Amino acid sequence: MFSSIASLQPRQLAAQVLNFALVLSTAFMLWKGLSVFTNSSSPIVVVLSGSMEPAFERGDLLFLWNRGMDTQVGEIVVYNVRGKDIPIVHRVVRRFGGGSAPLQLLTKGDNNAADDTELYARGQDYLERSKDVVGSVVGYVPFVGYVTILLSEYPWLKTAMLGFMALTVVLQRE
Amino acid sequence: MHNALNRLQTTFGFFTTCAFTLASIIALLSIVPLPAPVGSPSASVSVRNVQVVKGRPHYYATKREEFDLEADLSSLFTWNTKQLFVYVTANYPTSKDGQGGISEAVIWDTIIPATSTPYSWQNLKQKYFPDKKKSKSKSRRESLSKKSTDLVKPGFIALKNQKPKYQITDPTGIISERANATLHVSWNVQPWVGALIWDKGYLGSRVGQWDAGKVGKSETFSFPPLKGSKPEVVKEKAPQTPKVGSASPVVEI
Numbered sequence A: 001m002f003s004s005i006a007s008l009q010p011r012q013l014a015a016q017v018l019n020f021a022l023v024l025s026t027a028f029m030l031w032k033g034l035s036v037f038t039n040s041s042s043p044i045v046v047v048l049s050g051s052m053e054p055a056f057e058r059g060d061l062l063f064l065w066n067r068g069m070d071t072q073v074g075e076i077v078v079y080n081v082r083g084k085d086i087p088i089v090h091r092v093v094r095r096f097g098g099g100s101a102p103l104q105l106l107t108k109g110d111n112n113a114a115d116d117t118e119l120y121a122r123g124q125d126y127l128e129r130s131k132d133v134v135g136s137v138v139g140y141v142p143f144v145g146y147v148t149i150l151l152s153e154y155p156w157l158k159t160a161m162l163g164f165m166a167l168t169v170v171l172q173r174e
Numbered sequence B: 001m002h003n004a005l006n007r008l009q010t011t012f013g014f015f016t017t018c019a020f021t022l023a024s025i026i027a028l029l030s031i032v033p034l035p036a037p038v039g040s041p042s043a044s045v046s047v048r049n050v051q052v053v054k055g056r057p058h059y060y061a062t063k064r065e066e067f068d069l070e071a072d073l074s075s076l077f078t079w080n081t082k083q084l085f086v087y088v089t090a091n092y093p094t095s096k097d098g099q100g101g102i103s104e105a106v107i108w109d110t111i112i113p114a115t116s117t118p119y120s121w122q123n124l125k126q127k128y129f130p131d132k133k134k135s136k137s138k139s140r141r142e143s144l145s146k147k148s149t150d151l152v153k154p155g156f157i158a159l160k161n162q163k164p165k166y167q168i169t170d171p172t173g174i175i176s177e178r179a180n181a182t183l184h185v186s187w188n189v190q191p192w193v194g195a196l197i198w199d200k201g202y203l204g205s206r207v208g209q210w211d212a213g214k215v216g217k218s219e220t221f222s223f224p225p226l227k228g229s230k231p232e233v234v235k236e237k238a239p240q241t242p243k244v245g246s247a248s249p250v251v252e253i
Helices: A002-006 A010-038 A146-153 A155-171 B004-031 B121-128 B136-151 B202-207
Strands: A044-046 A061-065 A076-080 A087-098 A101-108 A133-141 B042-053 B062-072 B081-093 B102-113 B156-162 B182-191
Touching: A044 A146, A076 A101, A146 A155, B004 B182, B004 B202, B042 B182, B062 B081, B062 B102, B062 B182
Parallel strands: none
Antiparallel strands: A044 A061, A061 A133, A076 A087, A076 A133, A087 A101, A087 B102, B042 B062, B062 B156, B081 B102, B081 B182
C-alpha cells in the first residue's frame, strides 16, 4: 500500500494535490457565487424542525432568494434570531411598513399554534426585513438534506464516513 | 475494474442522475404549465362584523371580525401539488396620510392537503395489513373520515360567519378608526418538488390566474372606534357611543 504512494514522482504528487485543491476551490466558488447571485448568506438550507409540517418535513432542502425586499404576507422566510445563529423557517403572517419606512414582519410556523413572538430576542416584537431575514423560500427538494441532519446529530457518522472514503481511495490505487 | 464496489458506485451514480433528471422535469412542467390548467381559481369574501376591543397590556388594541368566504381553488390541485395553503388577510394603510404603505395581517388560514394516492405508504399498509384490533367506535370514525376525504374534491371552501383564527394588532397600538381596509384571499401551492407558487407572484399568474371579477377581495370597510371595554379586564372607562356614520358595517345579503 505505502510503497505505491512512495513510488510517485514529485511532479505526479504535486499534480494530484493540485487536482484535489482545484476540486475544493471550485466547490467553494460555486457556493459563494450562488450566495452572491441570490444575495443571501446561505442560499441552500436544510429544514431542521417540524414546525412547518406538513409543508416541509425534517431533511428537506430549501432554495432561498433574497433579492425581493418587498416580502409579502404568506411568503416563507428563513431568519436568524438576533444574537443567536439558529436559522428558523417560518411563514410571514403580518407586515407593517414598506415604502420609506423599514419593513417589519411577524412570522409563525404552520404547525405552531402561536406566532413567533416568544422566539424573538427580548424586547424584539418584529423582524426587520433588511437585517434579520436570510432569504425567502422559492423552491424545495424533499428528503435530500437528511444526510446533513444525520451527520450533525451523530458526529461519529462523520468520522466513519471519512474513514470509509479514505479507505476506498487508498485501496483503489492497486 | 469491474469489482463489486465499482458496480455499486456506478449504479448509485446512475440512480442519482435519474432521480435528479426526473425531479427537474417535474419541477419544470409545474411551472410551464403543461398540461394547461382546466379552470381558474375564484373566490369571494365579505366582511360581516368588525369590533375593536382593548387588549392585554403587552399587546395592543385588538380587532375581531367575522367574514364569509366562498372559494373554488380545485384547479390548483395538479399532480405536483402536495398541499394548498389558503389565507385571508386584512389590508389597511399604515398611516393616515397613506405615506407608509399597506399593512397586512393574516386573520385566518387553512391547509388543504391533496388527496393521498392509493399507492401511498399509509394506504398500502391499510390495504394489505389492516388493523385487526379495532374497537367498534374507532372503526366507524375511521371509515367516516376516509369517506369524507375521498368523496370531496379538495379546494372547495364555503364558510359563513367565520370567526378569525387570529386577533390582529397594530404596532402603533391603535387600530380603531382606520379607513380603507379590505380583506384579501390568497393561496400558496406547495409542490412535491420544485418551485413554490403564490397567487401574487409571476408564477401564480401563469398557473392560476384568478377568474375575472372573482379576485377574492372584499369591499372596503373601516375599523370602528374602540368598543366599551369589559369592566373586569381593564380600568374603568366610560363606554363610548359610536359616532354617527362610523358604526361597524354589516353586509346585507
